[in-house]
Amino acid sequence: TSPSAAGSPSAPPAAPPAPPPPSPTDTVTGSPPPTTAAAPAAAVVGADCSPAGSTATTADGSTAYCETLQGTDSTIWSLTQGDIPSPTVTTAPTDEPLPAEEEPPVRVCMQQTDMTRRECRRSIRESNGLPPL
Structure with a gap:
């Protein structure tokens, strides 16, 4: 036992x-x-944001700044701090014109990310909660 x-x-x-x-x-x-x-609602350069002065992280880990696009009351994500100057990147003559409120943010995205116009527009629309094209 x-x-x-x-x-x-x-x-x-x-x-x-x-x-x-x-x-x-x-x-x-x-x-x-x-x-x-x-949280992976990563900041998309050119997409709407608020409040101005806030920061976020992009999909590639870069810091994005919520800044005002010069000449507008719009705040969008940018890779640079301070007011965002009007973009100087040009589009191809064959590119369809975008609605006036979409063109500057798309160009900022193109200029800061080297993405194509189509990629920028799609990413921005998705981030802003708009339907895909």
Whole structure:
């Protein structure tokens, strides 16, 4: 009977391995990263933002600044701090004209990111919650 008594004390030590289920609690603690998944609403250069002066991170990890586009009351994400000068990048003669409110932000995006006009417009519209084209 002694050996079985020794076997019984062995069973309780088996119970301590049960504490690993608190690891799922660690997994629950790990659940907040999906909340971080909401953060990947990364700033898109040229997209609307507010308030002016705030900062965010772009998809590639660059810092974006919510700044005013010169000559407008619009605030958009930019890779540079301070008022955003009118973009100097030109578009191809074959490019369709964009609505007046879309053209400057798209050009800022093109100038600061080297993305194509189409890529910029699509990214900005998506970020601004507009339907895809």
